[in-house]
Amino acid sequence: MITLKDVKANEQILEFINQTDRAMDALSYTNHGLRHTGVVADRAMKIAKSIGLLPREVELCGIVGFCHDMGNFMSRTNHHYFAGLLFHQIFHDQFEAKEMAQIMQAIAEHDKPEMSFTTAIAAVLVLADKSDVDRSRVSQRNIEDIKKDIHDRVNYATTESNIKVEKEKKRITLALKIDTNFTPVMEYFEIFTERMAFCRTAAKFLGYDFGLIINKFRLL
Ligand SMILES: [Fe+2]
Ligand SMILES: [Fe+2]
Numbered sequence: 001m002i003t004l005k006d007v008k009a010n011e012q013i014l015e016f017i018n019q020t021d022r023a024m025d026a027l028s029y030t031n032h033g034l035r036h037t038g039v040v041a042d043r044a045m046k047i048a049k050s051i052g053l054l055p056r057e058v059e060l061c062g063i064v065g066f067c068h069d070m071g072n073f074m075s076r077t078n079h080h081y082f083a084g085l086l087f088h089q090i091f092h093d094q095f096e097a098k099e100m101a102q103i104m105q106a107i108a109e110h111d112k113p114e115m116s117f118t119t120a121i122a123a124v125l126v127l128a129d130k131s132d133v134d135r136s137r138v139s140q141r142n143i144e145d146i147k148k149d150i151h152d153r154v155n156y157a158t159t160e161s162n163i164k165v166e167k168e169k170k171r172i173t174l175a176l177k178i179d180t181n182f183t184p185v186m187e188y189f190e191i192f193t194e195r196m197a198f199c200r201t202a203a204k205f206l207g208y209d210f211g212l213i214i215n216k217f218r219l220l
Pocket of ligand 1: 069080110
């Protein structure tokens, strides 16, 4: 059975992610390379384990987390579909049909405007991906350049980002620490309201409420 370790060692997967990193950097986007995919894979597995998914499902969450953005090097638009199809091209018959379908669907669903889910793997991926806001995602090194772009400003101002699952309370909470000397919290909502709505829909599918805490204030 193919594991996350095998996927991480696959030369084509690694090159697609690295090429994505270069392509996103050229577009001045935040990091979509190995930093982001590694964080999303770890986070997806942590969430999956905490909500009690089976060990193989936890592994699949790690795999989709690692591969979800690798289609960006072909095109930012529709990158989620390209990534799903690329995954199939690389591993075609190395997964049983049901797992392959679930992986491809989860990858494709992570960025679709209409959020509807049929598997926990897809919902976990959305929570892990959309919650990755952090200073370390900012590719620009010059502070004056960072200040010019709202995505860079908000990510740079986010010095801590943790997602917590409370199984008994049926609540998944994203806690952020935002340096308000650098950007007002309002800017976070300007660009991330839709993402938080996606997280809420994903959490609801898993049977959880979604909570948001910024600088110790509970906003959701
Ligand atoms: Fe994406
Ligand atoms: Fe992503």
